[in-house]
Amino acid sequence: MPWGKTALRHKLINLKARSSGVRGNVDGAQGDALFGWAQLTAEPTRRLRVGLFARGAMLAETVANIHRDDLEAAGIGDGRHAFAIHLSAAIKDLVLANGGQADIKVIDPKSVKIGTWSPVVDVPAPTDAAPSSAATHSAPKPPKPARSDLQNVLYSDAAHLKAALALPASKVQTRAPLPETHAKLFAQTDYITTDATLPDRMYGYTEYIRYRDRLDETFDTAGTPDDIDHFYKRYLTLYSAMRGGLRVPLSAEVIAHLNEPILFGGSVGPFSRIM
Structure with missing residues (x-):
């Protein structure tokens, strides 16, 4: 059976990616998520950052660090190279507004395209009336916008902000509740002594x-309160440097505490606590 155009295009993308030292695939969308995997052949245990782009603008990013049994069985590292990109309604609209097709690329340590994705568009049911000449042809793709690299990086956030500002104040969505996993990360539950509570500014992830x-x-954070600040000094210097550019989890309470201005003798102005 001859290759279809879509299958052939995906095959060529994969071959080009492999020649760049990256192997991976975009498996497709299911529900509100786009699934796939990516691995750097020279560093098979490295977790790669993956982004979804429309005409050069990044709309979403994630890390390919999800375990899949089929990847491990196929000898693709330890199997922790899968990713899932959340496809919100806003992301789908942005893709449709920029030509109808998104590129999925590995963006760290280098930019390598591993596949494409197009949102499914609901087609209106045909009517008895004869279709107009305009309806029988696909709408032309909009011209590629002239955006700077910085505009491409900020494009998705700016588009979301523009849409939010256009809504009446009563309809602007408030922050969604934390997912169950995130709620556990930032809970003050002591998971070792289950009937105890962690001290202020300590939470599940930092205790882990x-x-x-x-x-x-x-750092005796429960018995010596001053040790909490000393712990965060290490957390934000040594530990964060080990995460390869990924941000360390911080609660809103801790961020406010570390940014609190402090004035001490001899200083011209206040310094933040973290400084």
């Missing part, structure tokens, strides 16, 4: 890091 890195004796 404190024990994982064997810092529970170095």
Whole structure:
């Protein structure tokens, strides 16, 4: 059976990606998520950042670090190279407004295209009336906008902000509740002593890091409150540097605490606590 145009295009994209030292695939969309996987052949255990782009503008990004049994069985590292990109209604609208097709690229450590995706458009049911000449032809794709690199990076956020500002104040959505997993990360539940509560500014994820890195004796956050700030100094300097550019999880309470201005003797002006 001869290759279809879509299948042949995907095959060529994969071949080009492999020649760049990246192997991966865009498996397709299911529900509100786009699934696929990506791996750097020279560093098979590295977790790659993947982005969804429309005409050069990045609309979403994620990390390919999800485990899949089929990848592990196929010898693709330890199997933790899959990704899932959330496809919100706004992202679908942005793709449709920019030609109807998005590129999926590995963006770290280098930009390599691994596939494409197009939203499914609902086609109106045909009527008895004869179709007009305009309806028998596909609408021409809009010209590629002239955007700078910075505009491409900010494009998605700017489009979302523009849409939000256009809504009446009563209809602007408030922040959605945290997903269950995130809620556990930022909960003050002591998961070791389940009937206890963590001290202020400590939460599930930071407590996990404190024990994982064997810092529970170095920083006695429950018994010595000053150790909490010392812990965050290490958390934001040493630990964050180990995450390859990924931001460290911080609660709103901790961010406010670290940004609190402090004035001490001899200083011209206040410094933030973290400084």
